[in-house]
Amino acid sequence: MFAPPTTKLGFRHAVVPVGRWGGRRSGRLVMSGLRPSLLRIQAALPGEEPSTESAKRCCDSSAPGTSSRVLSTVGKSTNILWHECPVGKVERQKLLRQKGCVIWITGLSGSGKSTLACALSRELHYRGHLTYILDGDNVRHGLNRDLSFNGEDRAENIRRVGEVAKLFADAGLICIASLISPYRKERDACRAMLSDSSFIEVFLNIPLEVCEARDPKGLYKLARAGKIKGFTGVDDPYESPLGCEIVIQQMDGKCPTPKAMAEQIISFLDKNGFLQA
Structure with missing residues (x-):
């Protein structure tokens, strides 16, 4: 046959x-x-x-x-x-039942940015929301491995992370970027990349002395010894945000727990309609 x-x-x-x-x-x-x-x-x-x-x-x-x-x-x-593609941001947000946004966590080294980012991602995950973290150190293992810590390269580091964060937000994800990002000009440039109010700046306002006492990576010690030049908070300035959406700081001399900080951000997201689409 x-x-x-x-x-x-x-x-x-x-x-x-x-x-x-x-x-x-x-x-x-x-x-x-x-x-x-x-x-x-x-x-x-x-x-x-x-x-x-x-x-x-x-x-x-x-x-x-x-x-x-x-x-x-x-x-x-x-x-x-x-x-253009017929499947756009609105369609992706409906699929995920959330609104894409960028949560930009800024603060001194040792202020707890990465800890907060992970706590926030975990809490949102438990609630059924899709997130992704762009951590300042992590992106330098790949995307930004060609950049140093001089002024020009640090600015390019922030620009690249801002562009990637914008793509994640367009995909409908809640993107959490945690970087020192010490200069207002660079943070404002990242905000300007998004066409709506989906850039949420979170200032982790923890005093320098607290961050230096923690010194989780031993960087303050190296900076004080002159072995690291241009270290934010020691011999390079940090420009605090002037109009950020969320400020997290000590209460009665005590830092809030990671879960409490995450809940503060989640409350903002919920009130502003980011957790539904």
Whole structure:
């Protein structure tokens, strides 16, 4: 008995029947069982050459039903085009049942930024919300491994994290960025990347003496000994936020617990509609 003829659909090792045999006598292929949609799919799959007319409709901006598209220059990139997708931020937020945003935690080294970020992520996870943390040290293990701690590179470090955080927010996630980010100008630039009020600046206002007493990584000790130059709080300034959304600080000389700090931020998110979509 003869096997039905097959054709490749652009996938490695993948084959599907394209019709049915007309019987032993005819010895010919009957195409009546072939669905027109299969032909369209086959033309669009990788490895198959689309028709000239089809390619023209897809790529020619002057074809009927298409609008004129203008190539742009952004920074050092030339001849680039922004491509829109029918699945946008609103659709992704509805799927996740939350609103994408950036929670930017700033403060001195040792103030507890990473601890707060993890506590916040954990509490939101328990409540069924999707988050992602961009930690200042973690991103330097990969994305920003080519950057040093001089002024220019620190500014570029913040810019890159801001751009990535923007993408996460656009994806509908609650992105938690925890970095010293000592300068207002750089934090404000990250805020300006988002077109709405989805940038939430959290100032972890813990006194320098408390942070230095903690010194979890031993960096203050090295800075005081002159082994680290340009260390924030020692020989480099920290510019406190002037109009941040949330300030977390000591109460009666005691620092709040990570859970209490996380609850303060979650309360803000809930009141401002970020935990539903």
